[in-house]
Amino acid sequence: MTFKTKLLLITILPLVAVSGLIGGITFFQASRLIEAQTRAVEERILSSKRQEVQNAVSLALTSIQKLYEEEQGGREAAQNEAKRILNDITFGEDGYFFVYLKDGTNIVHPKLPDLVGGKWWDLQDPNGNYVIRNLMAAAEAGGGFHRYVWDKPSAGMNAEKLGYAVMLDKWDWMLGTGLYIDDIAREVALVRADFTANVQQTVLVIFFITMIAILLSLTAVATVSFSEQKFADGKLKELTHRIVDVQEQERKRVSSELHDSISQLLVSVRYGIEMLHSKSPENGDLQVQAERCLRILDDAIAEVRRISKDLRPSILDDMGLSAALVSLAKDFEAQSGITVEISADRCRNRLPDSAKTALYRVVQEALTNVARHSAAAYVSIRLVAGERTLTLTIQDDGVGIPLPLPQLGGLGIRNMRERIETHGGTMVMSRVGAQGTMIRVTMPMLPEESRTAA
Structure with a gap:
């Protein structure tokens, strides 16, 4: 291992180790904080939902209290009127009341009328949860809550629901209602995503700080170890580039001179010899000499043009x-x-x-x-x-x-x-x-x- 490699390792490894340790501790503590905060948010929202659903049941009880206590016109008439009132009471988009007898027979359900008259004691939600049994048990215990999965009318799909039920002992009715709590999952997910984003941002900041520190260390080591070599390489490349540019400029200049000057002069001389050739038809020796000069000039012109093209082809420009x-x-x-x-x-x-x-x-x-x-x-x-x-x-x-x-x-x-x-x-x-x-x-x-x- 070379001295330069050892120097790099001694400089970088402590930075990487410390940054990794800080990042790991930060991530662990942040994960615990996220779990605690999301549980607190979920419990706070659930507490609010519980209070809301209890208030709704209290409202329903108040609306039928007189019928329940006095039973004017007889018990059957009072019960029928109570059913009508409970069928008509709704709250929110998906809030309604339901009534079951102790054997699980439904007698009030404004949103799912197909359930009315059926015995649903063994009804289970998709998770195998006995819905009516557990609601009945909570009601007989003096009123209580039960979470289950139920059809959500506004969405046309199943969603988790928080139900609350009480017993009307005189009529053997289990009166209940519930609130869908799928929005809790969304809100908790948003809170979790917000916390997670903050944690990721913190870890990313640590990572960037580490990278900057490593880059600074590398730069310092490279500056100490290779500055002279880099300077020399840079100057050499710059000189090479400059030489190539000067060479191309000189090629272009010489090519232009050959094409525009010497070639034109040779062409002019050729025209002169052609004129002498055309005006001395009776002198055979002069004719032969002129033709020989013309051939030599043609070769010279072609060679000048070839050299000019090799130096810098005009077609490129x-x-x-x-x-x-x-x-x-x-x-x-x-x-x-x-x-x-x-x-x-x-x-x-x-x-x-x-x-x-x-x-x-x-x-x-x-x-x-x-x-x-x-x-x-x-x-x-x-x-x-x-x-x-x-x-x-x-x-x-x-x-x-x-x-x-x-x-x-x-x-x-x-x-x-x-x-x-x-x-x-x-x-x-x-x-x-x-x-x-x-x-x-x-x-x-x-x-x-x-x-x-x-």
């Missing part, structure tokens, strides 16, 4: 990267006799000019290497512009790079990689199967905001 690569492929195929298949997407305005130049130079250098070293008969070039990334693939069917793969330290390969890395891209060179070489370049692209051809 005028028509864009895609057209320039197609032109380069055609020229290479004509000069080398190697078949080139090319497919190049247009990059539009999503790459800076310097990046397009870098890609063009990479293809140019790769084709030069193919011609010199690969003994290939076929080359494939693919330029694919994705949503965020451009991919360039150059593959040949030649002898391939030797195995094991070399460190790719040649000047040409290094220049290719540095050009790509300058623009945030990567270049990978690999062998394809038993033979052939593939170069794969990826480069980030700007967001597609306009449609101008590039």
Whole structure:
């Protein structure tokens, strides 16, 4: 283990240990607090519901008290009137009263009239809870509560309900009502979610503080250990980038001079010799000499144009990267006799000019290497512009790079990689199967905001 690694471990491990301990204790204590708080909230809401349902039963008892005590018109008439009154009393959206006889027969149920007249002593809710039996037991004990699952009319589905029942001993009636408490679960869930979010936020803050502390430590160690090396690397990359820029500017200047100056001068001289040639038809020797000079001038003009194009193809500036690569492929195929298949997407305005130049130079250098070293008969070039990334693939069917793969330290390969890395891209060179070489370049692209051809 190196000294730098030991220094990093000594600096970071205590921070991680302390932060983990603090986070664990915080999480444990917060979990206990959440459970206590949610239980308190649930109990507070349940207490309020109990009081509400007791008040509702008291109201129902008051409404039938005179009938129960006096039984005017006889017991049956009093009971029928009491049933009518209880059927008509509702509260809230789902509040109603029910009455069961001691054998479990329902005689009042305004929301579920199908139950009236039926004997429901053995009725169980979905959890296997005997609803009527337990309500009857609570009522006979002097009035009490019972929680069960029951149909909720407004929702059309089952929900948990808090029931309260009392006995009317003279009539052998169990009178009760209830409130649905599914809203308690929602409120408790909200409270729990709020507490949990706070805990998570606290743990996240601890995590971020730890990360910041670690980053600060790493930065300090890196600054002490590697500042000079990073400074040198940065300056070297900056110098390399500057050299490439100056080189391209000089290439462009020389290319322009060759094309606009020397080439034009040679063309002018050619026009002059053509004029001499046309005006001296009777002088055979002069005609032969003029024709020889014209051939030499044509070769010179073609060579100047070739050099100018190699230095800086004007099509790259005028028509864009895609057209320039197609032109380069055609020229290479004509000069080398190697078949080139090319497919190049247009990059539009999503790459800076310097990046397009870098890609063009990479293809140019790769084709030069193919011609010199690969003994290939076929080359494939693919330029694919994705949503965020451009991919360039150059593959040949030649002898391939030797195995094991070399460190790719040649000047040409290094220049290719540095050009790509300058623009945030990567270049990978690999062998394809038993033979052939593939170069794969990826480069980030700007967001597609306009449609101008590039």
